[in-house]
Amino acid sequence: MKHVVITGANRGIGFQFAKQYSKAGYKVTAVCRNNSKQLTALDVDIIEGIDVTKESDLLRMKESIGSKPINILINNAGLLNNDQLGDIDGGSLRAQYEVNAIAPLRVTDALLDNLSDGSKVGLITSRMGSIADNGSGSRYGYRMSKAALNAAGKSLALDLKDQGIAVVLLHPGYVQTDMVGNRGDITAEEAAGRLIKRIAELTLEKTGHFYHSNGEELPW
Template identity: 60%
Template sequence: MGALREQFEVNSLGPLRTFLALQDKLTDHAKVCIITSRMGSIEDNGSGGDYGYRMSKAAVNMAGKTLALDLKQRGIAVGILHPGFVATDMTAKYHGMDGVIGAEESAADLVKIIEEKLDLGTTGTFWHRNGSVLPW
């Protein structure tokens, strides 16, 4: 249970704490984004396992959706973004497999979504880095 609690601290509470610490610095019509994972999708869970990671990402997705509703009156759009299968220390055992991308490619795709798709009409949307909308 200790590892599960740590995953919630980092993956769920960390982004919310960061937002709360910085919210007074945001101007109206700003954009806020949460980097999450499609593993936080309840509908898209076809493999099971990884309870703490999946649960903590589902929780941060809910925080993002809730922030989107709360911040819309200020004109602040919230994006909930899955970066793809990025080559990191966490995914090291999968490096070299099809579909694993570099951090630079992922970041460029996310910036494109933020700049071209994220607005008050799409606030609270859960996006894949490729621009498709992910299921909750």
């Protein structure tokens, strides 16, 4: 049975990943800071109380997973604050960097021994991290942190290719989640379904690319 590990799995897109992969017959390890009733109701392994920005929690996550091989690792946990000129808070910027850019790299590094030839790493990023695609400005911490995540993902793809591990950077779309006040164009269920297809299509030839959930390749 193939094994998928998902961070930020208690709600939104992360929960839908857990639900849909479990339904498809995968063994799912759902990593989250706070558990939820909907996640508990799934037939998945849950590692709760994990703050992906804390070294001690990452060690506990690694110990809980042990030596189990991981076929798919999805770094989904994220943080969005509405940073605007005239109200720039350094703590807000740093928090978004910690969660959105640094944590996915540290999670992947912590679980590197569980990945092997044929494994895949999905980084849930955003087209707001695209410099070429920025036509509206603002949201400084989120844009900057997602651009940093894209840079990390490209380097991961290069560093892991010789081990047969493929990496993909994925923009879900404008999704109806708590993060955006449930505004959005598509549901979390639809977004997760699209992203699962993109991950299924991922090969070493496509490693390090940046895709919209609809399959469109996005500019850096």
